[in-house]
Amino acid sequence: MALSANTVFEVRLTGNDTNGGGFVTGASGTDWSQQTSPQYSVTDGVTAGTTTITSASAAFGTDVIGNIISVSGGTGAVVQSWYQITARPSATQITVDRATGLTSGTGVTLKIGGALFSPGAAGAAIVAGGSVSGNTVFIQYNASPYVVTSASTNIAEGCVLGTAGSYWIGYDASRTRYPAVGGNRPTVQLNTGVSNAVIFTGTNNAYFLQNLILDCNNQTTSRAGLMSGEYFYVKAMNGTWNTTGGVLQDNSVGRAIYCEVSNCTLTSAANGIRLVGNAFFCWVHDNAIASGSHGLTAVNAVGCISNNNTGGGGFSAFNTAVGCIAYGNGQHGFFPQNTGGTYINCIAENNGTLGWVGGTSRYCLMRCASYNNTTARSSAATGQVFDIDPILGSGSFFTNAAGADFTTNTTAGAGALLRETAFPDVFLPGQTDYRDVGAFQHQDTGGGGSTGISRARGASGF
Numbered sequence: 509m510a511l512s513a514n515t516v517f518e519v520r521l522t523g524n525d526t527n528g529g530g531f532v533t534g535a536s537g538t539d540w541s542q543q544t545s546p547q548y549s550v551t552d553g554v555t556a557g558t559t560t561i562t563s564a565s566a567a568f569g570t571d572v573i574g575n576i577i578s579v580s581g582g583t584g585a586v587v588q589s590w591y592q593i594t595a596r597p598s599a600t601q602i603t604v605d606r607a608t609g610l611t612s613g614t615g616v617t618l619k620i621g622g623a624l625f626s627p628g629a630a631g632a633a634i635v636a637g638g639s640v641s642g643n644t645v646f647i648q649y650n651a652s653p654y655v656v657t658s659a660s661t662n663i664a665e666g667c668v669l670g671t672a673g674s675y676w677i678g679y680d681a682s683r684t685r686y687p688a689v690g691g692n693r694p695t696v697q698l699n700t701g702v703s704n705a706v707i708f709t710g711t712n713n714a715y716f717l718q719n720l721i722l723d724c725n726n727q728t729t730s731r732a733g734l735m736s737g738e739y740f741y742v743k744a745m746n747g748t749w750n751t752t753g754g755v756l757q758d759n760s761v762g763r764a765i766y767c768e769v770s771n772c773t774l775t776s777a778a779n780g781i782r783l784v785g786n787a788f789f790c791w792v793h794d795n796a797i798a799s800g801s802h803g804l805t806a807v808n809a810v811g812c813i814s815n816n817n818t819g820g821g822g823f824s825a826f827n828t829a830v831g832c833i834a835y836g837n838g839q840h841g842f843f844p845q846n847t848g849g850t851y852i853n854c855i856a857e858n859n860g861t862l863g864w865v866g867g868t869s870r871y872c873l874m875r876c877a878s879y880n881n882t883t884a885r886s887s888a889a890t891g892q893v894f895d896i897d898p899i900l901g902s903g904s905f906f907t908n909a910a911g912a913d914f915t916t917n918t919t920a921g922a923g924a925l926l927r928e929t930a931f932p933d934v935f936l937p938g939q940t941d942y943r944d945v946g947a948f949q950h951q952d953t954g955g956g957g958s959t960g961i962s963r964a965r966g967a968s969g970f
Contacts, residue, residue, distance in 0.1 A: 509605040510638025511592050515576065517630045517643070518542050521650045523623030525664040528576045529633060530624075532592055535574020540621025548572065553616035555579065555586060555608040559594075562601045563618060570596055576633065577604065577620045584613025590633040593620070605637075626654060627676065627696060628666035634674060635662050641673025649680040653697035653723065659705035668708050670715040670735060676708065678719035687719045689741045689766055695721040703728035710735040714762060717742050724748065724772070732769075739764040747772040763788065764806075770794050774801060774820075787812050789947075793912070797821075802843065811947045813914060814841075822859065829854055831930075831947050833914055835906070840864065841881065844871040851876050853930045853945045855905060862887055870894065875931040877901060877945050879922070899925050899945065915948045 517530040518541040527546050531539040540547035554562045561579065572593050580588035591604035624630050630645040637643070647654065661669035670676060677685060680692040696707055707722045707730075714737035722732035724747035732744030744767070762785040772795045789811040792803035797820030804814050805824045814822035815835040822834030824843040830852045834841030841856030841863045848869035854876045856863030863878040864871070864886040872894040878885040879901035886893050903922035907913045917923035926945035935941045944950055 513642030527622030530576035547621035582613035582616035
């Protein structure tokens with residue numbers, strides 16, 4: 509057998525990686541994982557290589573059912589592993605989901621309840637339990653970071669190789685999937701001297717990362733994420749990698765939603781966010797990028813911003829980009845490469861070369877805005893660009909781009925050109941659309957006039 513798909517692990521800086529650390533949602537027992545210390549802790553456990561574990565002193569109650577038990581040590585030198593308690597035949601005996609290995613022993617340490625200390629140990633527990641899709645790990649916020657002391661995966665205080673279909677979720681006050689953005693997020697940080705590390709990895713594994721800050725701490729060849737699932741409200745920072753991307757998806761159609769990459773040093777063919785899939789409302793900024801590389805590359809992008817990435821460009825390889833902003837990048841703003849692409853309601857301002865530069869295929873701009881790109885608005889190759897309803901500014905479009913406020917100003921010939929002018933003018937017959945060009949929507953005094961969400965990013969990030 510294996511752990512239930514409904515198993516939920518708890519990670520806290522007050523926990524311990526020898527604890528049980530988990531509970532099966534819906535089980536008849538009591539969840540003892542959401543506390544610092546184990547509810548049951550004995551050193552007289554007896555294992556026989558079967559699903560039966562006994563202890564003369566534990567006095568097991570029926571509350572243990574559904575809890576995860578950590579089993580280790582003793583005369584048989586039982587290697588630590590985690591098991592689901594499926595039954596409690598008596599106060600001295602429990603049954604677990606699978607045999608406890610080939611080694612039997614006495615004097616075995618048994619711990620039921622108590623949170624784990626590191627995400628790496630949670631990864632080890634999931635793998636030990638059969639790598640079941642649906643397992644969830646909640647990581648509690650603490651002002652101090654969870655420090656990763658080894659580039660190895662799924663060991664105590666190591667990096668994580670996530671199981672396909674698992675969830676890794678940071679939380680502050682309430683444990684929930686897809687938590688509300690804007691609250692405190694736990695930080696997982698590489699320790700000094702940990703090189704060639706990826707904090708959350710698993711090439712081709714499609715799993716879920718939510719509500720986390722991943723700090724590579726400027727360690728050599730360090731990356732935040734390499735997997736093929738979904739990043740939701742994840743911030744990657746201080747990475748130093750030389751290929752692919754800091755937030756990367758590989759060989760799967762994944763997505764990044766409301767993610768941020770900043771203050772990274774990217775050499776060779778590296779990108780800030782590199783997705784096989786799609787990016788929604790992501791922000792890549794203030795990274796040092798090699799010439800020819802980009803802040804964000806994906807199939808499609810909606811409401812994303814790539815700004816102040818020195819050395820390289822803002823965006824690349826898009827089939828479609830809607831409401832995106834490229835500002836102050838070292839090279840071009842947008843690069844459709846050789847696949848072409850369609851850009852709707854996008855803005856290119858103050859980039860080092862062109863606003864848009866194409867490859868061998870045609871690309872289309874529809875009601876896109878540009879101002880002060882060093883070379884020109886777009887590449888001038890004959891037939892390479894369809895530029896429909898272009899918006900040409902005479903000043904900066906933004907309220908305070910230097911302070912990362914990319915809301916539109918009200919200046920004539922500048923931000924005023926973008927307000928209530930986005931494509932399409934009419935979405936359905938008789939229904940007028942008053943959206944703004946760009947990633948943000950203004951709201952007129954009194955709440956009338958325009959629709960959408962009014963948001964502003966501050967210099968401190970999401």
